[in-house]
Structures are given as structure tokens and as C-alpha cells.
Amino acid sequence: MNQSLNVLLFGITRDIAGKSVVPCALSGNATVSDLLDYLKQEYPPMAGISSLLVAVNGEYAEPATRLAANDEIAIIPPVSGG
Amino acid sequence: MTTTLLPIELKRYQKHLNLPEIGQEGQIKLKNSKVLIVGAGGLGCPVLLYLTAAGVGNIGIVDHDVVDISNLQRQVLYTTNEIGKHKAKSAVAHLQKLNPELTFDAYTVALEYSNARAIIEEYDIVVDCTDNFKVRYLINDICVSLGKPFVYGAIHRFEGQIAVFNAVLDPEKGQRGPTYRCLFPELPGEIEIPNCSDTGVLGVLPGVIGTYQASEVIKLITGIGEPLKEHLVMLDLLNVSTQKIKVKRRADAEEQARQGLQHRQQVAVKTNEPSKISVQELANRLMNNEEVFLLDVRERPEYELCHIDGAVLIPVSMIPNNLKRIPADRPVVVYCHHGIRSANVIDYLFAQTGRTNLYNLTGGIHAWATEIEPEMATY
Numbered sequence: 001m002n003q004s005l006n007v008l009l010f011g012i013t014r015d016i017a018g019k020s021v022v023p024c025a026l027s028g029n030a031t032v033s034d035l036l037d038y039l040k041q042e043y044p045p046m047a048g049i050s051s052l053l054v055a056v057n058g059e060y061a062e063p064a065t066r067l068a069a070n071d072e073i074a075i076i077p078p079v080s081g082g
Numbered sequence: 083m084t085t086t087l088l089p090i091e092l093k094r095y096q097k098h099l100n101l102p103e104i105g106q107e108g109q110i111k112l113k114n115s116k117v118l119i120v121g122a123g124g125l126g127c128p129v130l131l132y133l134t135a136a137g138v139g140n141i142g143i144v145d146h147d148v149v150d151i152s153n154l155q156r157q158v159l160y161t162t163n164e165i166g167k168h169k170a171k172s173a174v175a176h177l178q179k180l181n182p183e184l185t186f187d188a189y190t191v192a193l194e195y196s197n198a199r200a201i202i203e204e205y206d207i208v209v210d211c212t213d214n215f216k217v218r219y220l221i222n223d224i225c226v227s228l229g230k231p232f233v234y235g236a237i238h239r240f241e242g243q244i245a246v247f248n249a250v251l252d253p254e255k256g257q258r259g260p261t262y263r264c265l266f267p268e269l270p271g272e273i274e275i276p277n278c279s280d281t282g283v284l285g286v287l288p289g290v291i292g293t294y295q296a297s298e299v300i301k302l303i304t305g306i307g308e309p310l311k312e313h314l315v316m317l318d319l320l321n322v323s324t325q326k327i328k329v330k331r332r333a334d335a336e337e338q339a340r341q342g343l344q345h346r347q348q349v350a351v352k353t354n355e356p357s358k359i360s361v362q363e364l365a366n367r368l369m370n371n372e373e374v375f376l377l378d379v380r381e382r383p384e385y386e387l388c389h390i391d392g393a394v395l396i397p398v399s400m401i402p403n404n405l406k407r408i409p410a411d412r413p414v415v416v417y418c419h420h421g422i423r424s425a426n427v428i429d430y431l432f433a434q435t436g437r438t439n440l441y442n443l444t445g446g447i448h449a450w451a452t453e454i455e456p457e458m459a460t461y
Contacts, residue, residue, distance in 0.1 A: 008325075010316055011238045015281070020318075048402070051266035053314075055327040060265070074325055076316065078266040079236040079243055081283055082125045082213035 003028055005067055007035065008074040013052070016045045026067065032056070033063035039075065052077055083114050084139075091183065095137055108304035109137060115303045116140040118205035120193050120221060122169040123147070124288030125211035125235045125295065127159040132296035134177040138303070140185045141177070142205055145169045146192040150420070152461070156285035193217050195346040198224045207302060208232040209295055214426075219269045219342060222247065222262040226339035231302060234262060235295040240284050241318045242291035245329075246298050249311040259311040260331040263338045271430055287319055359415055359441040361450045368392075375414045379427045380447075384419065388459040390450060398423050401430065410437060417443035417450070419461075 005024045014020050024038050032054045040047040053076040054061045067073065087095070087109060098104045098112075117138050119126050122145040133141060147169050149160045157169075164172045170188035177186060189201060193212075202208055202224050210221050210232050218236075225232045231249035236242065245265075251257045294315070301309045316325040332338070367374055376393035378385055385395045396404050398418075408414055408431065416424040421444055428440045443450070451458040 010241060010318075015239075050268045050270050053265050053327075055325070058326060059328045060330060074316075074327070076243075076265075076314070076327070078215065078270055079238040079241075080213060080215050080218065081237040081281075082121050082123055082211050082235070082288070 002026065003030070003067075003069050005030075005035070005069065005071065005073060007039070008072070010075065011077040011079050012049065013039075013043075013046060013075050013077050016043050030067050031063065032061045032065045032067065035067060035073070036063075049077055084110060086110070087113070088183075091137070094181075094183075098136070103306045104304055108306070111303050111305075112137045112300070113139040115207070116142070116205045117207045117209060117299060117303075118142040118144065118202060119209045119211055120144045120217065121211035121213060122157075122159070122173045123153065123211065123213055124156040124237065124283070124285075125292040126169075126209075127157045127173075128289050128292030129209050129211055129235075129296045129299070130159060130173055130177055131180070132293060133299060134181045134184060136296070136300055137181065138184065138299070140187075140205075142187045142189065142201070143170045143173055144189040144191065144193050144201060145173075146190055156283065156288050158289065193220060195220060195343075199228070202228060202230065206230070207299055209299060210234045210236075211292065211295070214422075215270055218262060220346070223339040223342040223346075226261050226263075226336060227343060229258075233295045233298045233302070235288075235291045237283055237287050237291055239281055240287060240320045241316065242287055242294075243314060243316055244291055244294045244298065244310060245314045246302065246310045248335075249302065249309065251311055258331060258335075260329045261335045261339065263342070264332045264335055265314060265329055267332075267338060269342075271433070284319060290317065290319065357438075357441045358444050360444050361453050364415055364443060364450075365454045373412045375409050375412055377408060377414055377416045377424075377427075378418070378447075379416060379424055380418050384461070387461055388447060388451065390417070390447065390455075393417070398427060401427055402434075405431075405435065408437075410435075410439060413439050413441055415441045415443055418446050420446040420448055422446075 007022050007024050009017055009020055026034055055074040056065055056071050095109050098109050115138050119129050122143050148166050149164045149169055151165055159173050159176050168190045170190050174186040174188045198220055208225055212218055221232055225248050232247050234245045234247055247261050249259045251259050298309050301307045314327045314329055376390055378389050378393040378395045379398050381397050416427055418424040425442050428442050431437055431440055451460045
């Protein structure tokens with residue numbers, strides 16, 4: 001079964017996508033790593049960012065973490081400004 | 083170490099003393115503490131103002147930069163007549179007036195591998211208010227190796243991040259919280275993620291994020307509340323939303339920091355400082371019709387406002403896709419507004435191509451306009 005997840009974007013990823021929330025169509029048993037692959041395919045400039053933190057339900061998520069339909073997912077890139 | 087407050091301090095800190103959570107005991111802890119602020123820019127200004135007002139006894143400020151008119155939109159410590167003066171020294175002059183009882187040390191150098199350990203060693207807590215990844219990772223790696231906590235803040239357009247890294251979680255077990263590398267293991271290339279000199283930033287944003295950092299420092303020193311030792315907070319001013327993300331320390335946090343420092347040591351041995359060229363020397367070379375490729379890496383509106391005759395515009399973000407346009411057979415002089423973005427581009431080009439025909443124009447187009455072409459527009 002496929003699922004559509006709403007993903008919150010921050011920093012440069014938000015600038016790349018041009019919006020702060022993007023719907024992502026993924027398979028039912030998709031992982032964090034699948035989500036990143038999907039985003040990099042949809043928005044190629046994201047592939048150039050070496051570290052992207054993914055948070056699921058308010059916690060740092062490992063690449064193998066499975067995603068479910070109601071998860072709150074955030075993509076957090078490093079930010080350099082000061 | 084002091085164990086008492088002077089009568090004048092009892093008056094100055096009355097509103098802290100009235101808080102049972104702080105009281106005399108907390109105020110004495112603040113008085114005895116040593117805090118280093120790295121970067122006296124947008125984030126550094128509010129951190130410095132509030133820690134000075136709060137009575138942090140010893141405050142160190144590292145910043146090699148001078149005040150520029152474009153800083154004044156958000157760097158609220160400085161005044162228009164201080165343009166061109168060292169930020170660290172101007173900051174101390176203001177802060178001493180605010181609180182003459184405190185000790186300030188101004189370091190008008192860039193924090194780098196060769197000096198970071200000696201400077202940081204002197205302090206209990208570091209506040210990361212820098213504007214580039216290189217120094218952020220350096221602060222992380224040195225603090226992890228010295229066992230010091232650091233309070234992190236970073237800004238992008240309308241949003242900011244705050245966290246406390248490498249802080250003691252359980253004093254009995256000596257357990258520490260996550261580090262910056264636990265969130266973002268690898269140092270990103272400087273041109274991968276734009277900084278505020280490229281993208282712009284809402285002036286009030288560093289004020290908000292910096293005051294959060296100051297608050298975290300005070301909580302760490304006095305031991306009150308719950309500092310962000312295991313959380314990253316993201317704050318978006320446009321819709322006033324916050325996200326609080328729980329982060330764990332990775333088992334290899336120390337090893338990553340150690341490798342980071344080892345790598346810097348090797349690089350320091352292998353490569354020289356990037357080549358520089360002064361505006362005067364460039365002017366001489368151009369006058370002698372020497373073949374030089376002038377590369378302007380600013381954004382298009384900046385280029386349209388002013389540029390050096392014959393310069394080719396490739397904004398920082400476009401560099402990776404335009405490597406072929408940069409010649410290898412003659413000197414390439416790279417410039418931006420003040421010489422920071424161009425230095426990053428040279429680092430990137432060196433890493434990607436190993437080119438050694440790259441020269442950074444010292445002081446950027448601003449220096450060129452001041453010294454060579456006074457009729458040129460400045461900004």
C-alpha cells in the first residue's frame with residue numbers, strides 16, 4: 001500500500017522546494033532513507049547537501065526508521081548564519 | 083573565587099536576587115563564571131549584552147572582523163561612528179559602560195585550529211555565535227576534546243536553531259549530551275548552504291535566537307530549569323512556530339571530534355594559506371595588461387550595482403555547475419563584497435580541482451572602490 005506523508009521543511013530545503021510543507025508519495029513500509037531518496041529525486045539540489053537531519057514525531061530518526069501515515073516529519077539542514 | 087556580593091552588586095542584581103531560583107547563590111555563580119563568545123555579530127551582540135547585564139564575571143569575545151554599515155541592521159551593540167573599528171574592541175567599550183565590575187577580554191583574531199584550544203581552555207562555557215561551518219565544527223571538536231559545554235545558535239532568513247551541546251547530563255556518571263556532529267556528522271562545503279550575506283536575514287531574528295542562547299548560558303551556570311542539553315529547538319518567526327527535537331549523543335561523538343582535529347592538523351601541515359592579492363597589486367597587473375581572469379562570486383543585484391571592469395559573474399551557488407568556465411591557464415582573481423565568500427569559493431575550487439591559480443582579492447570590491455576606483459558605487 002502506498003501512503004502520502006506531509007513533510008515539514010526547514011532552512012535551505014524550504015528555499016529549494018519553495019514551500020514549508022511537501023506531500024511525499026511513498027510505499028507503505030518506507031523508511032527515513034527512502035524519504036530522503038524521494039526528496040532528492042523530486043528536488044535535485046537537495047542531493048548536494050551532505051548532512052540532513054530527519055526528525056520523526058519530535059525525535060532524531062535513524063535512516064532505517066519506518067514511517068507511518070500520521071507521523072510528524074521534519075527535514076532539518078545545517079544552518080550557518082550568525 | 084568570590085563567595086560574597088558587594089553592596090553595589092546587591093543593588094544591581096536585585097531583580098535576580100528576588101528570584102528564589104537564582105538568589106545570592108546563583109548570582110555568585112554568575113560572578114565566578116567564565117564565558118567565551120565566539121563571533122560578535124548578530125547573535126553575539128544580544129548574548130554579550132544580556133550576559134554582561136546579568137553579571138557573568140569573565141567574558142571573552144573572539145572576532146577578527148570590523149564593523150561594516152551593513153551589520154548595523156541587526157548587530158545592535160555598534161553605532162554608525164564605529165564603522166571600520168574592530169568589533170571585539172568596540173563591544174568591550176560598550177559593555178564596560180554597561181557593567182564596569184566585570185572582566186572582558188577581546189581577541190581580535192579569527193578562531194582557528196592553531197589558537198582555538200589555548201583560547202577555549204580558559205573558559206567554562208563557549209557560546210557559538212559564528213557565521214560559518216568551519217568555525218562551528220572547530221568549536222565542537224575542541225569543546226568535545228576539552229570536555230566543555232557550548233551553547234549553539236544559528237540563523238537563516240526568518241528561522242533559527244538553538245541547542246546546548248556536550249553538556250554534562252549526569253555528573254555522577256560523567257555522561258554528556260549530544261554534540262553538533264551527532265546532528266550533522268559531516269562539515270558541509272561552505273557553498274552547499276548559503277549564509278546570511280547571500281540570502282538576507284530578518285534583523286530581529288539574531289536578537290531572538292541570541293537571547294535564547296544567553297538564557298541557556300544563565301541556566302547552565304546557575305543550574306536552574308531544563309537547559310536544551312538533549313534537544314534542538316527550531317524557531318520560525320514568520321508563523322511563530324517552534325519545533326523541539328530530541329537528539330541523542332552518538333557513541334562515536336568523541337571519535338568524530340578527534341578525527342576532525344586530526345584532519346585539521348594534517349591540512350595545516352600540507353597546505354599553505356590560500357593565495358591573496360591586494361587591490362593595489364591587481365590594479366598594477368591590469369594596468370600592465372597582464373592576463374587575469376576576474377571572477378565575481380556575488381549575487382546578480384550586487385554585480386549590477388558595481389563590478390570591476392571585465393569581471394565574469396558566477397554567483398557562489400552557481401559555481402559547482404560552472405567549473406568549466408573558470409580557466410586553468412592564467413591567474414584567477416576571485417572577489418566578493420569583503421573577501422569572505424570568495425575565500426570559501428577558493429577553498430571549494432581547491433578541494434574539487436586542486437587548482438593553484440586562484441587568488442583571493444583582499445577586502446573584496448569594497449577595498450577596490452575605496453582605494454582604486456573612488457567613483458565606484460559602494461554598499
